[in-house]
Amino acid sequence: MKTPVHEEENVQQINYNKLFEGIRGFKTNEHIPRKEFYAQLSQHQNPHTLFIGCSDSRVIPNLVTGTIPGELFVVRNIGNFVPFYDRRSETFVATSAVIEYAVKQLQVTNIVVCGHSNCGGCAALYNSEKEMKQLPHTKKWLELAAPVKKIVEEKIAKNIISVEERAAYTEKMNVVVQISHLMKYPYIRKLVKQGELTIMGWYYDIEEGEIYSYDKELKRFVRVE
Numbered sequence: 339m340k341t342p343v344h345e346e347e348n349v350q351q352i353n354y355n356k357l358f359e360g361i362r363g364f365k366t367n368e369h370i371p372r373k374e375f376y377a378q379l380s381q382h383q384n385p386h387t388l389f390i391g392c393s394d395s396r397v398i399p400n401l402v403t404g405t406i407p408g409e410l411f412v413v414r415n416i417g418n419f420v421p422f423y424d425r426r427s428e429t430f431v432a433t434s435a436v437i438e439y440a441v442k443q444l445q446v447t448n449i450v451v452c453g454h455s456n457c458g459g460c461a462a463l464y465n466s467e468k469e470m471k472q473l474p475h476t477k478k479w480l481e482l483a484a485p486v487k488k489i490v491e492e493k494i495a496k497n498i499i500s501v502e503e504r505a506a507y508t509e510k511m512n513v514v515v516q517i518s519h520l521m522k523y524p525y526i527r528k529l530v531k532q533g534e535l536t537i538m539g540w541y542y543d544i545e546e547g548e549i550y551s552y553d554k555e556l557k558r559f560v561r562v563e
């Protein structure tokens with residue numbers, strides 16, 4: 339059943355007002371009491387970590403890491419993907435430019451690739467051509483996770499994982515694959531080898547409020563204590 343037009347307008351008005359009340363609240367409750375901090379912050383940024391997360395509205399990097407403005411340099415996109423490295427590439431450059439700027443210019447010392455539970459981007463990998471017809475740019479973007487889909491489908495075909503496990507397995511495998519994309523960036527590989535850059539793969543379980551970190555040796559995600 340379709341919502342009557344006047345009700346839709348009300349909801350829109352409430353959400354609209356909420357944004358502006360939020361702005362006023364930020365100024366009164368956060369900015370004014372911490373005026374000195376913001377005055378200092380306004381001069382420069384020196385983030386220690388590049389956070390590559392999903393655009394999902396439930397994934398809030400500063401909230402889950404307890405960090406404050408100035409600490410995280412963030413790029414969020416559908417599925418927390420990392421473009422394939424190609425120096426001359428003219429596609430997917432929004433995310434590649436953030437990675438380049440964070441590492442070369444801001445010299446962050448950590449990169450986090452953070453996946454999450456119930457990721458719509460990962461689920462969309464299994465959508466039909468017809469379902470994706472209305473989303474041509476999303477369809478193109480999802481090409482960055484084609485290797486993930488291939489790995490997962492092979493595991494299902496070999497009965498290593500069940501169809502029920504597919505969603506969570508895809509979300510976790512996606513983090514591992516996106517890190518492998520990162521390691522193909524020559525300047526990243528070099529810094530990691532020199533011990534000047536740490537790369538972490540995380541999985542955020544929204545319902546449990548837990549973050550799991552990928553352990554390269556154990557080849558699995560371990561809960562961060």
Ligand SMILES: [Zn+2]
Nearest residue numbers: 392394457458
């Ligand atoms: Zn997501």
